[in-house]
Amino acid sequence: MTDVPGTGEADQANLRAPNLLYGMAAVKVVFILALLRVFVGPMTKDFFDKELISMPTWEWALCSLTPGILVFLARRPQDWASFAGERNFLRIPLSFYFLYGLAFAVFQGVWILWIAVAASIGTFVGIRYLNGKEAARDH
Template sequence: MTEPRQTRAAGETVSWLSYGIAGVKVVFILAVFRLLAGPFTEDILGEELLPMPTWEWSMCSVTPVVLLWLARRPADWGALSGERMFLRIALTFYLLYALAFALFQGEWTLWLGVAAGLGGLAGIQYLDRRESVHDH
């Protein structure tokens, strides 16, 4: 599962991590568009056609955590060195939205998003510490 995959055309190896990162980025962009869709429709059409995200936000916030879990080997985690800041930004964004709406709007389904955000950020810290131990 963590082995490089062969491409058919050029015979180059393509890591599954590049597909995972692309998936996390696409989900993040869709989540941001989904978040802005409710206020946008209210401004343009005069009524909110889409409510603020709830369960789908929690599902989106789990995607970086799944990638972190799959890339927990030191070699895989090292390959993600250029994407760590993006993962932190996405997890923090998911966490802040989920926490605000879970606390102030009473959306209990967003507590999964809070847990995923906290777990993902803790996972990044853990993997960073583990990588620095392997480097020494």
């Protein structure tokens, strides 16, 4: 009886904000692990004179999906606005996933990395769409 109509939406938005911040933290952790994974292969060759770990393939495709999942979860305008300071960082792992995936898919013939390329392009498109949607809302 004492509930004010519409407060449930505000509570829902307050619950989503920390989860989205955890999602951004997960994207950062996965990116750091992906960078370590890329550089471990050549390091094992330098240290042990043979490559103990090959270059990333399917795991790189999985890592490249994390920014896209985060952008999909933050597709509401108020959620997307909460990422105003993190949007530029989000482009860094996306660019890295895209360039690595494209280079190894084209030059090495690793077909599974086309998933990383497609996921990166899709996430770039999603970011552009959400930024355009936010700009239209502001005007």
